[in-house]
Amino acid sequence: MQLKNDLKITQNALSNEIGDPAVMQTVLMGTGSSNYIGRAQKILVLQQKINELQAKQSDSKTKELHDLTVNTKKLEKARKAINEQVLKDTQLKVTKLTTSVEIWKRRSKALDVEITVLRIQIQKLLSKSESDNQLIDQLKAELGNNNMQRFKTKDSVTKLEESIALLQLKYDKVCLNIDKVLI
Numbered sequence: 001m002q003l004k005n006d007l008k009i010t011q012n013a014l015s016n017e018i019g020d021p022a023v024m025q026t027v028l029m030g031t032g033s034s035n036y037i038g039r040a041q042k043i044l045v046l047q048q049k050i051n052e053l054q055a056k057q058s059d060s061k062t063k064e065l066h067d068l069t070v071n072t073k074k075l076e077k078a079r080k081a082i083n084e085q086v087l088k089d090t091q092l093k094v095t096k097l098t099t100s101v102e103i104w105k106r107r108s109k110a111l112d113v114e115i116t117v118l119r120i121q122i123q124k125l126l127s128k129s130e131s132d133n134q135l136i137d138q139l140k141a142e143l144g145n146n147n148m149q150r151f152k153t154k155d156s157v158t159k160l161e162e163s164i165a166l167l168q169l170k171y172d173k174v175c176l177n178i179d180k181v182l183i
Contacts (some may be wrong), residue, residue: 017039
């Protein structure tokens with residue numbers, strides 16, 4: 001009876017392990033010749049496959065990580081080179097712009113000095129122009145006075161000439177009268 005009990009427990013355990021009663025009969029009948037693979041064997045095979053896949057994945061991950069690291073280093077190196085080139089170009093531009101700004105500052109300063117000189121010259125010319133205008137006005141006034149004086153003098157000369165002519169006539173008459181009297 002004990003044996004029967006043990007057999008029943010074993011059959012139940014085997015049934016639980018195999019699962020399908022038809023497959024269980026096949027396994028029981030041909031213990032060594034069956035192609036049936038038990039759960040434990042399937043688990044072992046699956047664990048081996050898992051280990052192989054994990055190894056492949058690990059190798060793949062390691063290779064990917066290595067490739068990624070190499071690519072990252074290359075990218076970092078390229079980025080650094082680009083940044084250095086951009087920095088050099090920017091520094092060159094800054095230097096050129098600084099030089100240009102200095103040149104423009106000097107030019108602006110020179111133009112400021114030139115503008116100051118020109119303003120002084122303009123002030124002198126305006127002052128001289130004003131002085132010249134005053135002188136011209138004085139000369140015009142003198143010319144006007146001289147013209148008036150000339151007209152007056154011309155008029156006086158004309159009157160004097162007329163007076164002389166009259167006096168000459170009178171003298172000539174007197175001389176004639178004297179000559180007549182003396183003769």
